[in-house]
Amino acid sequence: MNQKQPCQSIDDYIDDLLDPNDQTAFEAHLSSCEPCREELEIATSLDSLVQEAWAGIAAPREIRNKLPQTPKRDSKIHNQESHVSFRVSALVAAATIVLALGLMVLHMTQPNEVTQRLDSQPVKRDEPTQQRKRLLPTAPYEQVRVESESAIVETVQTGRTGFTLIHVFPSRKFPAED
């Protein structure tokens, strides 16, 4: 490395743009180059010199005296605003509850796809129970079965909607389950 090249790379050194090898070489060069050391000294003190130069500048007093004041919130207006805000929040909450209830009722009164299929199919007395069971909902459900001499009553209540299916079969023709 000759004397001229490192001096030219002082700007890159100051801006931290040199790769590690060149940086090490430049730092070694600094010990023997007075002009570079001087420039580096100027560079390191430059920011503080600039800050000092501007620190003495202040806004004119007459403008400082006329600075806009953020008005203190009038308590009456503030209370009115709070009251309006509370009423809006309450209305939104009430509307949400009504909407949720409406959706729940609508969902419960309309049979789902599975129950529609079950209802639309006429009960075939000879149809095996297993075949019909495939149409039952997959969601958790409770099944209650009561057998008497004349009939079998089967209720299925799905856990998701609470909708109850009731099937009545003549006991004598109902095939026994395994």
Place this chain on the structure above:
Amino acid sequence: MEIDYEHYSDGLFRFALSLSRDPHVAEDLLQDCLLKAHRARNQLNQRSSTKAWLFQIMFNLWRDQARQKQQKHRPEIQSIDDQFEVYSREPSPVEKVMANETSRQIFLWMQSLPDQQRTVLFLSVVEQLNHQQIADMLGTSRDSVKSTLSQARKQLRKKIKAAKQSNP
């Protein structure tokens, strides 16, 4: 949103002076800026920096004004030198001896830099805004800000070095 205008007024005035290089224009800019900020204070997002928001308003005002006037008239640097003393805070005795002449000289050198270099140097070094904030304000990239800042520092170093050599 409440804004402590008192807290930002000196910085905004300095920025106005850096942009316009004319103390009278800077005064008008400061008043316009504070008025505009006060009217629009509800637009200030709580997550954004109040300082950056105020400085953006100041920069936009200056840019609009400069476009309108086409910057036909440029004040002489010497007139700023005169005003430098008018707007300077009362210095301490030590500052009077040590810093005043150097500060005045640095101030003048900086004010003689090209607009972009001067503005970036001011915002970065004096107001301590980060590169991204400056890039957002000036509508440029971070790399451009870094490059401009480097050029500005280099220019100032040259002037200081030249002055040292002529007055060892």
